[in-house]
Amino acid sequence: MTMSLREKKRELLKATIERSAVDLVLEHGYNNVTVDMICEASLASQRTFFNYFGSKEAVILGPPPPAPDPSLIDEFVHHRDGDVLSDLARMMTRILGERGDVDLQLWRDRREIIRQDPDLMRSQAERIAAKDTELTEIVKRRLRARRAAGDDAVTGDQPDADADAASRDDDRQARLIVNLWWGIARYAMKLWAEEPDQTPQQITDDLLTVLARIKEA
Incomplete structure (x- = not known):
């Protein structure tokens, strides 16, 4: 627009x-x-x-990481073909792309300032924790949707104990997935700073290709 x-x-x-x-x-x-x-x-x-x-x-x-648009969340939650980590990485990269041009030098300078100040580091950590919580809930919705469709567990009514165990498992999986995404995101930003001619989407796609090879190793 x-x-x-x-x-x-x-x-x-x-x-x-x-x-x-x-x-x-x-x-x-x-x-x-x-x-x-x-x-x-x-x-x-x-x-x-x-x-x-x-x-x-x-x-x-600087501005906090933006929240995904509800339509993007819905697309992610109900996507059936890809793996959850790759889909999360692509969704977040798409959001970054929609923000327009990013001043890489400003990003580098901010990072240097934050590293030197404990209060700023603490505030940044609080932002990341808030984003963790937001993304974990979105990933849990994806996991529950898969289970409800019968992809990851037996369908039908479950005893309360089984439901509690499934919920705890969803939480652990979602937190691990989000932490893995942070690792991909940090490495992608480092590569982007070194190779600004590439787009975030190209870098993310390349990293996900490498990740797929690692999974098969």
Whole structure:
């Protein structure tokens, strides 16, 4: 969908604020940079800054990973042909692609800043934990849908004890799958930073091909 001129100006100002904030922190250190300094450097008002980001921490961490669109979730949950890990990786890569161009240098600089500040590392870890919970629930829906269709377990009514065991098994599987996806995602971002001419989709597809070979080894 084409952005209006107003939307383009808004995105340009947001990007300017982000770049200014990150540059100031790289130069002066996170604790020595104020919102006033960021606003002055980016020629933005404090009202605009807080409307866009809410806090100094948020502008440094960057936008959180987006939630999948309900239609994408439904497609993932009921997809019958692929394996769950590969399908999850493709869904999340598709979401990244829909966000548009990613400033790789800004991503590298943010990562360096976060690594140097314990509070930012803690906040980033909390974000990841929240995303873990969200994705785990989505994967569990996929596992339950498969079981309900008779792919992974005997169909029909189950005793409560069996149902509880199945639920615990779903939870363990889902958490493992999500953690494996994080590993793929981190490695994909590293490769993308090294090979920016490739698209995230190409890199993900290549990694999933390698993963398939590993499974067969």
